Amino acid sequence: MALKNINPTQTEAWKKLGEHYSEIKDIHLKEFFKNNPNRKEEFTLSDDDFLVDFSNNRINQQTINLLIDFAKEAQLEDAISKYFSGDVINVTENRAVLHTALRDASNEEILIDGTNIKSEIQTTLTKIESFSNTVISGEWKGYTGKAITDVVNIGIGGSDLGPDMVVEALQFYKNHLNTHFVSNVDGDHVSEVIKHLNPETTLFIIVSKTFTTQETLSNATTIKEWFLQSATEKDIAKHFAAVSTNLKAIDAFGIDQNNVFPMWNWVGGRFSLWSAVGLSISLSVGFTHFSSLLNGASEMDQHFKNTPFKENMPVILSLLSIWYNNFFGCETEAILPYSQYLNKLPSYLQQAIMESNGKSVDRDGNQISYQTGTIIWGSTGTNMQHAFMQLVHQGTKLIPTDFIGFKESLYGLNDHHNKLMANYYAQMEALAFGKTKEEVHLDLKFQNEASKIATLLPFKVFEGNKPSNAITIKKLTPKSLGKLIALYEHKLFIQGVLWNIYSFDQFGVELGKELANKYYNKIK
Numbered sequence: 001m002a003l004k005n006i007n008p009t010q011t012e013a014w015k016k017l018g019e020h021y022s023e024i025k026d027i028h029l030k031e032f033f034k035n036n037p038n039r040k041e042e043f044t045l046s047d048d049d050f051l052v053d054f055s056n057n058r059i060n061q062q063t064i065n066l067l068i069d070f071a072k073e074a075q076l077e078d079a080i081s082k083y084f085s086g087d088v089i090n091v092t093e094n095r096a097v098l099h100t101a102l103r104d105a106s107n108e109e110i111l112i113d114g115t116n117i118k119s120e121i122q123t124t125l126t127k128i129e130s131f132s133n134t135v136i137s138g139e140w141k142g143y144t145g146k147a148i149t150d151v152v153n154i155g156i157g158g159s160d161l162g163p164d165m166v167v168e169a170l171q172f173y174k175n176h177l178n179t180h181f182v183s184n185v186d187g188d189h190v191s192e193v194i195k196h197l198n199p200e201t202t203l204f205i206i207v208s209k210t211f212t213t214q215e216t217l218s219n220a221t222t223i224k225e226w227f228l229q230s231a232t233e234k235d236i237a238k239h240f241a242a243v244s245t246n247l248k249a250i251d252a253f254g255i256d257q258n259n260v261f262p263m264w265n266w267v268g269g270r271f272s273l274w275s276a277v278g279l280s281i282s283l284s285v286g287f288t289h290f291s292s293l294l295n296g297a298s299e300m301d302q303h304f305k306n307t308p309f310k311e312n313m314p315v316i317l318s319l320l321s322i323w324y325n326n327f328f329g330c331e332t333e334a335i336l337p338y339s340q341y342l343n344k345l346p347s348y349l350q351q352a353i354m355e356s357n358g359k360s361v362d363r364d365g366n367q368i369s370y371q372t373g374t375i376i377w378g379s380t381g382t383n384m385q386h387a388f389m390q391l392v393h394q395g396t397k398l399i400p401t402d403f404i405g406f407k408e409s410l411y412g413l414n415d416h417h418n419k420l421m422a423n424y425y426a427q428m429e430a431l432a433f434g435k436t437k438e439e440v441h442l443d444l445k446f447q448n449e450a451s452k453i454a455t456l457l458p459f460k461v462f463e464g465n466k467p468s469n470a471i472t473i474k475k476l477t478p479k480s481l482g483k484l485i486a487l488y489e490h491k492l493f494i495q496g497v498l499w500n501i502y503s504f505d506q507f508g509v510e511l512g513k514e515l516a517n518k519y520y521n522k523i524k
């Protein structure tokens with residue numbers, strides 16, 4: 001059964017939120033903290049290894065209550081149960097949305113057209129495991145009898161961003177295989193990657209859900225031609241694998257049936273890293289770590305499914321985001337991981353969130369009169385402090401931010417880690433509390449700069465009152481990374497439900513592709 005069609009702006013709770021917004025919009029975070037000494041504890045959610053502190057938001061307890069009333073009135077509970085049980089909630093493509101099934105290790109059946117998909121998932125996982133083990137151990141030989149040294153993932157969008165982001169994030173856990181990603185149709189991209197590769201020791205994985213994507217097919221064809229300059233057609237079986245739903249097209253490309261991994265229509269491209277699309281992850285860090293990544297995501301699935309809204313991390317984060325997007329009129333959200341390993345997380349989340357919720361027609365097909373998908377951007381701390389944070393601190397725009405930090409570093413170097421985390425907490429404090437005229441005045445005086453007070457004072461004032469969430473995680477492991485990604489997947493799902501849009505199609509990318517084909521024929 002499909003999701004209910006409920007216009008959020010017509011709910012009782014929405015109206016109350018509007019009134020509540022007028023009452024509290026000008027209250028400073030300093031006031032909120034002053035008025036409630038227990039604010040930190042009241043607005044922090046935690047479990048074994050995750051802590052979400054949302055006390056630096058422009059909210060009070062009533063805001064949370066009203067937001068939760070809104071989620072209930074918009075029937076979020078019903079949507080969650082349909083999401084996990086495989087109802088056709090991707091109505092415009094007539095599909096279920098079951099990336100959560102890929103990491104569900106329970107014995108519960110999930111039926112699609114009467115077939116339990118759990119056994120297909122298990123068979124594929126077993127195949128990923130044995131394929132990865134054979135390649136990593138060196139048992140898998142290339143056409144001249146040498147072991148594989150390099151793996152190249154050829155894909156784009158969801159068939160690239162997820163694996164690329166995770167492989168980079170889990171570098172610490174990596175084995176000896178060098179992993180590369182070719183995505184752009186820009187021939188210079190593929191040329192730069194292959195120029196250092198030896199065809200005898202390289203394994204190429206072509207990842208494309210549809211196997212019709214221009215970029216991926218062009219890159220795969222160029223690579224095949226390059227490979228065939230030194231090898232023969234029959235050697236392709238030792239060097240090419242493919243992941244797709246389109247088995248016919250894979251066959252036509254000449255890939256050995258044994259090296260074909262399935263994809264399913266009920267997994268959206270941008271949610272597919274948990275499937276065989278994540279083969280490059282499993283090759284890069286080994287199947288045990290890949291499995292832990294899945295377990296971490298599953299842990300977040302359980303939390304999301306079974307926790308009351310008030311203590312539910314994805315629910316709270318999505319409601320806060322709606323609060324800023326729809327009441328404060330914020331247009332963007334910044335994702336700021338304090339870990340160089342998570343360098344690619346913002347781009348990955350851009351696709352996940354913006355391709356999902358960038359919609360302006362509701363589930364009834366009507367033009368929407370309220371704001372939906374937020375613009376996602378970001379970069380890693382501390383580098384971004386020396387780049388764009390000036391605008392977040394003192395610019396004219398209100399930008400809610402998610403800070404993501406880890407209590408422990410991976411290599412030790414504790415002094416570095418202490419400095420990193422000091423910056424993490426300092427940025428959030430500066431954003432929230434700012435610096436008053438009086439404080440600037442005193443500062444200048446103490447620095448023996450009293451003569452400059454008249455000219456400099458207004459420029460050195462920080463207004464503060466800028467919202468942030470702190471997602472503080474014990475340590476970056478495959479498991480905690482899986483949990484973090486799933487947190488954002490659920491956050492965007494909730495927002496789509498509450499905005500009354502379809503989050504799991506992406507028709508907006510089609511027109512450009514069609515026109516590009518027209519131009520291509522002309523340019524040729």
Ligand code: F6P
Pocket residue numbers: 156157158159207208209210211212213216269270355506509
């Ligand atoms: O163009 C957008 C898109 O369809 C994404 O949703 C998808 O992740 C990407 O292209 C790649 O598609 P495919 O895996 O079918 O090559």
